[in-house]
Amino acid sequence: MKGDLKCINGFYVGLMVMLYAFTVIIQLEAASETKTCFVRKSPCFLKKQTCPKQCPSFSPPNGSSKACVIDCFNPICKATCRNRKPNCNGKGSACLDPRFIGGDGIVFYFHGKRDEHFALVSDIDLQVNARFIGLRPSGRNRDFTWIQSLGLIFGPDSKTFSLEATKAAKWDHQVDHLRLSYEGKEISLPIGDSSVWTHQDGYIHIERTSDINSVLVTLPELAEIWVNVVPVTKEDDMIHKYKTPENDCFAHLEVQFRFSRLSPNVEGVLGRTYREDFQNPAKPGVAMPVVGGEDKYRTASLLETSCNACVYVGGSTSLDKIEPLLLNQSTVDCTGGSSSGIGIVCRK
Known part of the structure; x- marks a missing residue:
């Protein structure tokens, strides 16, 4: 019993x-928040993805270091966590002077020229240009350059958006060095983590990812862009021998892109690396593999869509009629070993 x-x-x-x-x-x-993929040609079409408990929100509250993201082309169709600032060791990033990691996971440098503009991405309905700043110390035959601003042209009506790091003689961690404008009008984005601005036309959404100097720019169904403003530090100056002047800390952008869709003919310094037929000319085993293309991707201004290799047509051709690239854009960190992300192998 x-x-x-x-x-x-x-x-x-x-x-x-x-x-x-x-x-x-x-x-x-x-x-935990959920989202459903509505990209028709993705393997996750109409599948609901729930955020992990480690990052339950797409727009987390103040102080959260990670946010939930979904990738409609992720083969396992599961939401994941990611840092709220650019990952300079991840695919689609452009940091330092400037160091890119392409859609193929390969690291390369593109120096361009100071005070000139270059197309980072040129697709049928999206163009992303960058303005480079820099200097050339005596005895050097190439400019040191950094990305100072981004210019975006997108959508069926060729909307324009620009984002820049404002010039500063000395870096002040308590000052916001970001300037934003949409359709030629400056945006007033309140100071404070998770502060948001959305235009009534629904084409763009901007969210601060820290109190100042960091934002996430979302173009629905096109791209997400994480941006952070940083200076050239004294340590950087000593290591690389930039010889920056006393009256300019060369405030510049760290950037990481995550695309919702791209056409097979996408171009640009970074955009071309997402093409299935792209053969990266970066030399393996070289400490700083420099890739050219200045003449192909130079634009007349920050919001100009014409260059020798640009393909932007103002959204007049619908991407629904074009088979998009399959984009596996899991965050890659090649500092931890040869294999990172989902099905991605880091190569030197």
């Missing part, structure tokens, strides 16, 4: 534990 009671008690205890665990799981899922 006592043995039967023990079995019964054990059964009820086990049942209570299972019910408690089930309740906790339900609560966690209820607290």
